[in-house]
Structures are given as structure tokens and as C-alpha cells.
Amino acid sequence: MEMTEIQRQIIILTQEGIPITSSPYKDISQQLGITEEEVVKQIKLMKDLDIIRRFGASIGHRDIGITANAMCVWNVPDEDVEDVGRLMATIDDVTHCYARPRHPGWPYNIFTMVHSYTRDDCLAIAKEISKLTGIDNYKVMFSEKEFKKTGIRL
Structure with missing residues (x-):
């Protein structure tokens, strides 16, 4: 429509x-x-009508002191991607969860974002996600600088 x-x-x-x-x-x-x-x-x-997915407020996380942002990448068996992705998406600490293709030299196929006050907190969250899902092949990569963050614009 x-x-x-x-x-x-x-x-x-x-x-x-x-x-x-x-x-x-x-x-x-x-x-x-x-x-x-x-x-x-x-x-x-x-x-x-699915013209928009949601209409809500978002908090500027950096403005309230949440400065540790981590992309966690997970090597999930292909046959488990749907189930593991859905499970990860239910975790309150996960703000984004995507399945992505693997690439040569890059075995990771699920990406999640977590945010907290410290890097140690993010590492602890990733460890809990690992325990919950049974996926222990993962990396945690921290943001160094935010250049841009916006939603889609007309």
C-alpha cells in the first residue's frame, strides 16, 4: 500500500x-x-499496514553514560541459525540480532549488539549469551567511535 x-x-x-x-x-x-x-x-x-514497524522513543544511550558498545559475532551451525537467532533476540541485553552470510576467513553468521556501562559488563553479557545458547565460538568487538547513528529518513 x-x-x-x-x-x-x-x-x-x-x-x-x-x-x-x-x-x-x-x-x-x-x-x-x-x-x-x-x-x-x-x-x-x-x-x-507495515509502513512502519514501530513508533516509540529511544534513549541516547551515550547521554546517560552507556558508553560500552559491543558487536558480538557468533559462529552458529547453519542448521541452528533460526533457533539460536530467535533465542538471542529474546535476551533483553541484545539490542540488535542479525543473521549474516559467512565469508572466507570469517566464520561468524550471527551478529548481536550489546550495550552497557563498562567493557567488562559487555563481556559478561556475551558470556551469559554463550552459556544460554551453547555457542562458544564467538568474538566481542567494541566500538571505538560513533560516526553516525540515525534511523531511515524520507
Whole structure:
């Protein structure tokens, strides 16, 4: 289904974040010349139609002191990727979980991201994931610098 112009405008107005006010939907509605109820209805409709996957707040983790970010890469038997990936995705400390192809010299086929206050915390999380899944062939790679982090933009 194609997006309507109002839906497109809602996405444009919210893709950098919603206003930090007591009535963000009202603020958006006033910019668009529609009711607050219509803004909420259109957001729900876009979610129901899979135009957007979710609509929610995200916290700037660095702003609250969470500076240890680790990509954990896992060598999972191919026949177990679906089950192990789904299990890893249920873990609260995992913020991203992807299956990716292996490459010559790179045996890892599941990638997860974990964030915490210290590198030791991230290492402990990876160790717990390893125990839970039975996957002990993994590496933990820490972010050194964030150059860019955004969602998809229209």
C-alpha cells in the first residue's frame, strides 16, 4: 500500500524525534492542520499496514553514560541459525540480532549488539549469551567511535 501525503508528512515531522512537550501529537497535528486524534490514528494505521514497524522513543544511550558498545559475532551451525537467532533476540541485553552470510576467513553468521556501562559488563553479557545458547565460538568487538547513528529518513 502506498503512503498518503499526511502519512508522509507525519514521518517527516517525527523522524528526528517527537517534540518533548506534554502534548507531542497535538503539536504535530497543529503543524499539519489535522486533529490530534487523526495523527494517532494515522500512526496506528501505518503500523498496521507495515509502513512502519514501530513508533516509540529511544534513549541516547551515550547521554546517560552507556558508553560500552559491543558487536558480538557468533559462529552458529547453519542448521541452528533460526533457533539460536530467535533465542538471542529474546535476551533483553541484545539490542540488535542479525543473521549474516559467512565469508572466507570469517566464520561468524550471527551478529548481536550489546550495550552497557563498562567493557567488562559487555563481556559478561556475551558470556551469559554463550552459556544460554551453547555457542562458544564467538568474538566481542567494541566500538571505538560513533560516526553516525540515525534511523531511515524520507
